[in-house]
Amino acid sequence: MGLNSQPSLGTSDRSLFDPRFRKAGRLIAGLVAVATLGACGAGGRSLLNSEVRKLNPSLLAPFPFTFSLDRLGFFFLILICAVSLPVALFSVSYVRRHYSAARQKWLWALLFLFVASMAGVVAASSGFAFLVSWEIMSLASAGLILIEGSSGDRRHNLFIYLLMTHAGTAAVIAAFLVFLPHSHSLDFAAIRAAGATLPPGVRMALFLLAFAGFGTKAGIIPLHLWLPRAHPIAPSPASALMSGVMLKIAVYGFVRFAFDFLGGGPAWFGYLVLVAGAASGLLGVLYAIAEHDLKRLLAYHSVENIGIIYLGLGASLIFMAHNARVWAALALAGALLHTLNHALFKSLLFLGAGAISDSTHTVDLEKLGGLQRRMPVTGAVFLIGCCSIIGLPLFNGFISEWMIFRSFLGGSTLLNTNAQTLLPLMAGVLALIGGLAAACFVKVFGVAFLGRPRSQEAEHASEAPLSMRAGMLLLAAACVAIGIWPGGFLRPIVSLAQSLVGAPAAPPETLLIASVIPWVAAAFLALLAVVSVLKRAKRQTPTWACGLPGLTSRMQYTSTAFSKPIRFVFGRVYKADRKREVLPADQPYFPGSISYHSVRTTSYERLLYRPFVEGVVAAANQLRRLQTGNIQVYLLYIVVTLVSLLLYLRFAG
Amino acid sequence: MGILETTAARVLSAYSVFLFLTILAQAAARRFSTNVLLFSLQSAIIAIQVAVIGYHEKLMEAYVVAALIVLLKVVGIPYAFFRLIEKLKSPREVISATSAAESAFVAVGMIWLSYGAVRSYAGGVHAPEDGLAAAVALILTGAFLMISRRKALVQMIGLLVLENGIFLAALTTTFGMPLIIEIGIFFDVLIGLLLMGLFVFRIRDTFDHLDVSKMRKLRG
Amino acid sequence: MILLWPLGIAIFGAVVLFCLANPRTATRVALVLGAAESAVLGDIAWQVYRHGALTCGNYLRADGLTAFFLINLGLTTGLVLIYASGYMHEAGEERFFSPRWFYALVFLFLFTMLGVCLSANLGLLWIMMEGTTLASALLVGFYNTEGAVEAGWKYLVVCTVGIAFALFGTIVLYLAAVRAGISPSAALDWALLADAVPRVALDPHLVKLAFVFVIVGYGTKVGFVPMHSWLPDAHAEAPAPVSALLSAVLLNCALYALLRYDNIVSRVVGPAFPHTLLLIFGLLSIVVAGLLILVQRDLKRLLAYSSIEHMGIAAIGFGLGGPLGLYGALLHTFNHSMAKSLLFFGAGNVRQKCGTVRMDRIRGLARILPQTTGILAIGGLAIVGLPPFSLFISEFAILSQAFSESHYLVSTMLLVTLSVVFGGFLHHFMRMICGEPAQTPDTARLLPSEWIVAGIAVACLLLFGIHIPHLFNNMLQQAAAVMR
């Protein structure tokens, strides 16, 4: 049954500490494969017939530590398995090539603890189990980051990650506990029952807490501060899991709360989510374009895609508020499908980045180039990942974005001017996001894989080993499969969305896209075959260099140069603080050397977080001053306390 | 027959006045030895008080307690203090944060406050009011001495005064607690003083002074 | 009669150990006696669990609550003694600083704390509480450095003054009882008092007055802000085992004393008044301590402040009352003892190997002392209340109580403070553990004794974090039942 993924993962990671499993990579990967496949199978079965499976490993007095899987949980469990299996495959050789034996053991253990904890989150059926698994998930990911190394900078990033995660968790805990006075238990069933009859104030507080808590984990702007710091510094498989799956767990939590527990709410819930999604999507992609560290860039794209998912969720909430259930189902299905898709192609891309860093020892785009000729398979799958993430037709990203688009169109059918205007306009926002994403990935793939190599490392890059290729190929295949044959994948997801929003019928649009896309794909291939007849034999000639000799790779457009126009147009977003040093300083007009570099720090840290932290620390220092070493003052404190209490007793008590 | 009762009653009513006097004097005292003497005087008054009550209420225990007081607080502890001063050879003056006059006024204020406190809190208690007031005043003065005086020794005196106050309170309100408890408390006080004496020596050895307000290495 | 055993063993141990000149034998004897002590305490707990409250004469009694605190006390003392057997090796021979003095004083300290827990008479309880101060003062000043002497003096004076107020409170309560017509012999017996309350009417005004004095007095011992000032100094300057004893046992005992009064007072004037005071002091403690944790420079002071914070959390739990609140608070005292003694042991090792506990001077601990780092890391994770360690459960219980009574101020403060404390610990520990070490990496392995200690503590933390055994759970429930 679906849950056996969790115990078996548990055993496998315990067995790692046995020295005999020094090179246990393969065996463990096999174990996980079996477990995850079993989970997928079971999941798929009861994703269709909506039965619920229960498991209660331990009565952790006084809190029930129970697990059970409903369709939502199963969907996300499948997502977890579908990503973690290829990632495990990828890791088999990646880990062996990168880490010492001791670290390998830890890394495997933590990887599987991480996966198991995420499975635990989606399988939990009581708030307590949810929170425990949630916390362990955060810890395991932190541990994975720590394995990679702990230099000062990484430490700072990790610190920010853990701190923000913990704050978010606090909000989540609060969100669960606010139910208590009304549900008297943290069991999901009780919470669901109580959710229907909440006073509006509590409902609002709950929604805001859940939004903030899960938004922090999901990386909604401006709560995203940790995301582009934490993901790049993790080992590539871990980055893939964090960006591909962990964020989705946050989405799961939010869906669980907003749709399952609260069952929607007033329209402004939806507008809040919608606006947050739009902001995250736009800013995320804009920040991504400006990056030239591949993994940071991908991390920012996670922010963008989470934004797209939240666009869908917000639209769905709005539809529910106006009681347009079918449209709500469409939007929600789009969001859920995009969650799955993003999990697939984002982990694929992160694995690709891992393969690149594996063969070139850098993920700095400025040092790459010409990899397509040197690692063709990696290049091909990476290209598929790019096509999917920018939502080109015949790839999975398109299907989900299309559904969200269509749901925006549906906004015009509502009888509310705000919805009628805002939702269709969001289609424009989504289009802009898509266009910018396309630009960004032209840059990524073009600079990294095409043209001439920009460094020695890239010059001598070689294809990734078998297991890494296999892992990436699996994910790529999944992307294409969903892209050209969406019907099979849409059915369960749509019915899930229907059951969540209580829609009477499946939205017709889904059937439409499911029927059209295969035809388009067929036509596409046929035409490709026909047209390729027109090709002729190739001959190699040197690139045109305006007739001058010696075209070097330094003459190519760099990643920074490529993104310059967009950065110029959206200059207001970036607030880059440039540093220009003229040496020697005393003679600015006859400089010996001019050094220039621009650091683009997102202004959130400056404007939002720094003041808060500094305030707290300042308060602490003030308190510190009260602790004067003078014993007389201490005695005075005691007496003053006593006297004030006596006065309180006299006049109040 | 009649004489004793009447004197007993007199003492009962009048002893608090003497206590207030000692309080004022202690607040104003500039020399350490004076403080010690005043303390033993104070204890003596209380001892008499205990004895009288014992006679009045026909309590055998009370005499034991009185004897203990005389033994410890009137004779023993002051003697120990004088020995301590001999051995420490520390300057005799009490370094105070407040001047003598100010301290005296503070003491006056506290006596007044204590009456107010007794009126407001222990209103229901049918104990001799000024006796209770004296007790509270003693407690407050003890605290005041500990807070305002910088010398470790004077802090010890302050503590003792505080104890006296509490003891007196117990006495005046409930004619003392069960004997064994009383004895235990005495014992604790004694050990506490011994320890403090020990620490005073250590302070002297490690810091070369007895000024507690200068011991501020540990802070924050 | 069995109640006399632990006290007897403790005092006997104090005398015998004082007479033993040879540190080695002293250590062995101390271990044996400690084992016996723990065994007896366990037996008492078991008997209480089976047959309910035990009494011995007029002055000793043990009920469910006592039993629970006794378990905690016995276990922690055992850990401390085992750890000390490795820790006291390099202690000198001169007066006051030799192992025999150390062990003698520890057992004396133990005796007084047992007295606090076992005494049926509030007066005796006060005497024993004062005794704890006296017995531990020398231990605090054990190293006889400037800091140690200063800390010892402050500890002694501040606590004595505080305790004096507690005495006054006791007297007032006694007065109230006597004037309500209870016989003077019974007027200080907490059980008789508690039982008598429904029948005889104590003057509520006096009782409130008494509680105010008591909470200030014993609160000083518990380390409630703003009476906490002695605590960081004492914890920072004492030898590591003593710090562990202070933090993990003494504070609990003081809390226990407070609970006894709380029980009586809430029967007289209703739970609202004492519980409000507990909540106020608890909130003050967690907020102030939580903030001060951020700006500490000394590892042991950091741990001391965290003790204040956790005592505050427990106080909040007791203040909230209710099934989950009491359950969580009691469990929290236990968990805190485990985690905090573990951390103090780690800190002790750090001080011995690195010669300092100034956190800004320690770098790359993971390289210098890998295993000690493991201890510190686990303890840190546990103390900030992360699963799967048991503090998560107790804090979660208290939180859910707060929420289910919709005490939103309390719950919000608690959540925020927990995050702040998490940040503080994370910041300090990461700076200490990671990075490039200043001194030469020596692969100092843990002594077997330290292995045992760490093993037991971690086992408890994990076990109660994952599954609370049935027996223990029932004992908790019994203890909680006493409080209602």
Next chain:
Amino acid sequence: MTIALGVLQVVLLVIGAPLLRGIVGRLKAVLQRRRGAPIWRPYADIWKLLHKEDLVPPSASGVFGLAPLLLLVTSILATAFVPLLTNSALLGSAGDFILMVYLLAFGRFFLALGGIDGGSAFGGMGASREALVSSLAEAPLLLGLVAVAIQASSASIVGMTQWALERNFFNISAVHLLAFLALGIVALAETGRMPVDNPATHLELTMIHEGMVLEYSGPNLALIEWASAIKLGFMVGLLIALFAPWGMATTLSPAALGLAVVAMLAKMFALAAALAVIESGIAKLRMYAVPDFLGVAAAFGTLAVIFTALMKR
């Protein structure tokens, strides 16, 4: 029957597209008092290029050769959405405008990659500029289409055309006007026309599209040229179908079809003339003025969408 008709329309557009291009060029020449090349010249170019050999830079990978194919294929697929003679198209009813727009994006994406693959400075430059223009053009394009779709309450091009057919020119709403402006501007940008891009220049300061394809030659270049011609035809056809479909054959009678052909040709010629006028009338915009130009288009689109909501009441 309809399928055959759909195929026929696609073929017509694909084959006829270069002609349209030639006509535009000729008209421009006339407007500029030049004699100009014959309108059949684009066919000659493509034919000639198709028979040249295929020169590939050494740094190029498979993507370089793949890009032109995909570009052409996606352009052809896109034309399958547009009704020309009768109000039906292969994908016009089933597929919707979002799919159409993203098919165009597909080709553009790969062409940009191909440009970079050349490994020269120009390719990257062209790709970067193309990325800017197309990423900004996407939003107004979709907004305009969304507005029309909402008016027609149908997401398929055929549905929109049907809606327009049922009305005559005068009760077309303001929404359509705004949407038309938005789409018109986008059409200029998408087809790389003045004032966004100058198809005739090879001046490195100004060129966008030409920069990308600088490394291409022979059949590849032929495919690209053809594809861009098809794109032009597609845009013209789309504008006609959305905003001026009148004259389309509603029945399959030869007369109606004939009329439809004539009407279609007339409308196309008119648009071509308009294009020629614009191109010879307006100077090319500075590179960094293009975003503003497209921003205006986006503003039109937004306003159009807002109007759809306002006009409901």
